[in-house]
Amino acid sequence: MELVFLGTGSGVPSKERNVSATALKLLQEQNSIWLFDCGEATQHQILHTSIKPRKITKIFITHMHGDHIFGLPGLLSSRSFQGGKDLLTVYGPEGIKDYIETSLAVSETTLAYPLSIVEFTEGVLFEDEQFRVTCKKLEHGIPSYGFRISEKDKPGRLLVEKLKDAGIEPGPIYQQIKENAVVQTHGGQPIHRDDYLGPPKKGRVITIMGDTRSPEYNLSFVQDSDVLVHEATFGHEKEALAKAYFHSTTKQTANLAKYSNVNKLILTHISSRYQQGDDDKLLDEARHIFSKTELARDFRQINIESK
Structure with a gap:
């Protein structure tokens, strides 16, 4: 299980960061890849990785702002030309179905694979023998959601x-x-x-949050995550701006991790006002509160070890 950050910026792309997209590689677990958000140029970002679009079987959209969905029509279309034959399911808030179907219709795009579009609100979104995905509505300017991906416990080792x-x-x-x-x-x-059999091997939990302010309201949802991927659009000095624009700061996010027994926090969705030279400052603000914090950068890969 591995996270690959394809876009870690917010609002508009910058030279250092493209807009939002994160891949969860489940090649050993399910021989597939799940994508969380698909901002503009996500398919270009994929070209710089080992990800094969035909392996993407699920796409989860946190909310309908453009920096999270503008890359979706292009990726769906290109998957047809890149060997994609298996079912692809897109999960998103209300409006995602109209957006996809209209984009494909007006561009006269025909897909070479079956496409399912699921609009959700809250609760259990998907479950199979290995994983359970739940979603929670967050506090943002438009409906925005977080996803908790829970791997089910595995049988213990044979004695x-x-x-x-x-x-x-x-x-x-x-x-x-x-x-x-x-x-x-x-x-x-x-x-x-x-x-x-020995004691069961506890499954891993990854929580990936959409845009939100007031992260403290989400403590129970992210509780005990092995990895929490959370926006930190602004540094601490812009707390008033973060509140006005329904976003979170480095310190607010770090406090959420600190009080929810998270094992690792990864900050993403960084405002384009912060250039690469500002990374250490943002990271230090969060680590002062929660030491096990990392800052996502485009193309960074995070391996999530089995317990």
């Missing part, structure tokens, strides 16, 4: 020594025990899997 002590020697039966609740030996002895 090989305990099996040997029970007279069950290594062989194909070990794999059968892993895959089945109850297995019988050749002698008819029932083997209950739960008796020979």
